Amino acid sequence: MFCNQCEESSKGLACTVAGVCGKKPRVAALQDVLLHVVKDLSIYADAARKAGTSDAEVNYFTDEALFATGTNVNFDPQRLQGLINRGIQLIDRLQAQTIQSGANLAGATATYQSNAELPDLIQLGEDLGHVTNGAADVDIRSLQQVVVYGIKGVAAYAHHARLLGQEDEQIYEYIHRALAALADKDLELNEWLDLVLECGKVNLRVMELLDTANTTAFGHPTPTSVPLGHRAGRCILISGHDLQDLFRLLEQTEGKGIYVYTHGEMLPAHGYPELKKFKHFYGHYGTAWQNQKKEFAQFPGAILVTTNCIQQPQSSYADNIFTTGPVAWPGVEHVTNDDFGPVIARALALPGYESDKDRGQVMVGFAHQAVLGVADQIIEAVKKGDIRHFLLVGGCDGSRSGRNYYTELVEKTPADTVVLTLACGKFRFFDKQLGDIGGIPRLLDVGQCNDAYSAIQIAVALAQAFQCGVNDLPLSMILSWYEQKAVSILLTLLYLGIKDIRLGPTLPAFISPGVLEVLVKTYGLKPITTPEQDLADILG
Numbered sequence: 001m002f003c004n005q006c007e008e009s010s011k012g013l014a015c016t017v018a019g020v021c022g023k024k025p026r027v028a029a030l031q032d033v034l035l036h037v038v039k040d041l042s043i044y045a046d047a048a049r050k051a052g053t054s055d056a057e058v059n060y061f062t063d064e065a066l067f068a069t070g071t072n073v074n075f076d077p078q079r080l081q082g083l084i085n086r087g088i089q090l091i092d093r094l095q096a097q098t099i100q101s102g103a104n105l106a107g108a109t110a111t112y113q114s115n116a117e118l119p120d121l122i123q124l125g126e127d128l129g130h131v132t133n134g135a136a137d138v139d140i141r142s143l144q145q146v147v148v149y150g151i152k153g154v155a156a157y158a159h160h161a162r163l164l165g166q167e168d169e170q171i172y173e174y175i176h177r178a179l180a181a182l183a184d185k186d187l188e189l190n191e192w193l194d195l196v197l198e199c200g201k202v203n204l205r206v207m208e209l210l211d212t213a214n215t216t217a218f219g220h221p222t223p224t225s226v227p228l229g230h231r232a233g234r235c236i237l238i239s240g241h242d243l244q245d246l247f248r249l250l251e252q253t254e255g256k257g258i259y260v261y262t263h264g265e266m267l268p269a270h271g272y273p274e275l276k277k278f279k280h281f282y283g284h285y286g287t288a289w290q291n292q293k294k295e296f297a298q299f300p301g302a303i304l305v306t307t308n309c310i311q312q313p314q315s316s317y318a319d320n321i322f323t324t325g326p327v328a329w330p331g332v333e334h335v336t337n338d339d340f341g342p343v344i345a346r347a348l349a350l351p352g353y354e355s356d357k358d359r360g361q362v363m364v365g366f367a368h369q370a371v372l373g374v375a376d377q378i379i380e381a382v383k384k385g386d387i388r389h390f391l392l393v394g395g396c397d398g399s400r401s402g403r404n405y406y407t408e409l410v411e412k413t414p415a416d417t418v419v420l421t422l423a424c425g426k427f428r429f430f431d432k433q434l435g436d437i438g439g440i441p442r443l444l445d446v447g448q449c450n451d452a453y454s455a456i457q458i459a460v461a462l463a464q465a466f467q468c469g470v471n472d473l474p475l476s477m478i479l480s481w482y483e484q485k486a487v488s489i490l491l492t493l494l495y496l497g498i499k500d501i502r503l504g505p506t507l508p509a510f511i512s513p514g515v516l517e518v519l520v521k522t523y524g525l526k527p528i529t530t531p532e533q534d535l536a537d538i539l540g
């Protein structure tokens with residue numbers, strides 16, 4: 001196997017024996033086949049689109065299949081086999097149409113057998129290898145990997161937005177065109193660089209769609225205090241990104257004597273009016289995805305994992321955990337069609353909490369509408385010198401010890417600075433009491449990682465108010481990354497021309513020295529150093 005798509009790739013290079021995330025070689029091989037299938041399907045889809053047709057089923061399959069190959073999403077060989085076979089059927093269908101259209105179909109590499117057995121598919125994956133294997137030039141291969149991983153992030157957000165009725169043909173057009181380009185051996189370095197930046201542009205659009213989807217369905221987030229303790233009673237823990245799943249779960253648990261708690265990336269859900277109106281949507285439990293083995297083991301109720309970030313379930317809670325949507329783990333019950341009956345039945349069979357417990361609270365809900373609602377107050381505080389600098393400390397959490405950097409950095413920020421945060425990385429400091437500046441909290445939780453869209457809106461509005469560019473604002477970005485959605489967000493920031501981003505805890509293994517040189521020279525991208533040094537450099 002070869003996989004280098006996340007921050008925890010083995011030895012900072014690639015996982016080649018087994019995944020640090022728990023991915024077995026046979027699962028890696030199946031994901032490789034699936035990526036080749038999506039790439040070949042993209043060649044036909046791109047040709048069909050150029051001939052004037054776009055196939056909705058192909059588009060939807062594309063985002064679902066790409067999402068399934070992301071980090072910590074789908075570890076289930078049977079489900080991956082199902083996706084591969086569906087993709088092959090779609091290739092057959094499009095192949096017939098596009099051959100008739102006389103399109104140029106050079107580059108479709110593999111010959112697929114319909115309804116192949118698992119051992120044959122695993123062998124095929126081992127033979128095909130990584131989807132970027134064909135590129136001999138190390139910098140081109142690096143850029144191809146950036147595009148493929150960025151597209152996986154785009155596909156994940158597109159999937160969420162589509163389920164809430166928001167989609168845009170230009171997203172699928174880009175995905176198919178860029179994946180089809182993997183078969184074009186003549187594409188040069190600059191053309192791959194263009195595709196990299198275009199991925200950032202498309203990701204901005206898809207984050208905007210998801211923002212519209214979430215706020216149309218559930219209202220604009222408002223500042224909300226979220227308890228970290230619990231109430232006596234039966235309980236369900238829900239993790240992941242999917243607000244629609246949470247809404248359906250809240251509807252189905254209403255009046256059943258069950259409290260619903262969030263875990264990980266689901267924390268910002270508490271800020272949405274149409275979700276927080278449910279009285280039994282109580283609080284937040286635990287921290288980020290990498291702590292789930294310990295935290296899930298201590299939760300006395302049922303657990304529902306929506307979208308990504310599943311870790312190998314431990315025997316202590318294997319009977320209590322369920323997956324839905326794109327996430328899957330072999331042996332774990334997968335709930336479909338928004339029917340959370342099995343999760344509810346399990347919660348009612350488990351003891352729940354015996355008594356109430358107060359563990360303090362955190363504030364969420366500082367998305368773009370809430371923050372821009374007090375923009376005058378913020379601008380005035382900057383003009384008076386009460387706010388000296390904004391630090392966007394956002395991104396992923398993970399297991400590496402170097403991530404303590406982010407906790408220490410936030411702890412050391414001076415009292416005249418405001419910290420904007422989003423995504424899982426905030427669990428390193430989300431419960432710190434940083435106080436306020438004239439009533440403006442010093443720690444503002446903007447939301448999930450896709451709410452980078454909100455942070456961008458806030459930055460653009462501030463730049464307009466001060467009649468300057470975003471790079472001229474007293475704003476610094478100190479980001480942490482782990483998986484492919486973070487890659488797509490970084491590409492968006494680069495597409496917007498944002499400079500001097502600090503990135504950690506390590507730089508991506510798939511960035512070649514040549515590509516890194518371009519990123520450093522053009523964008524001033526830099527690795528994090530120490531909290532003291534970086535704060536001194538930022539604040540002068």
Ligand code: SF4
Binds near residue numbers: 010020072
């Ligand atoms: S997703 Fe990350 S940890 Fe898992 S196999 Fe790939 S590089 Fe390794």
Ligand code: SF4
Binds near residue numbers: 424450485
């Ligand atoms: S913050 Fe990072 S680890 Fe968490 S869901 Fe988003 S991309 Fe994944």
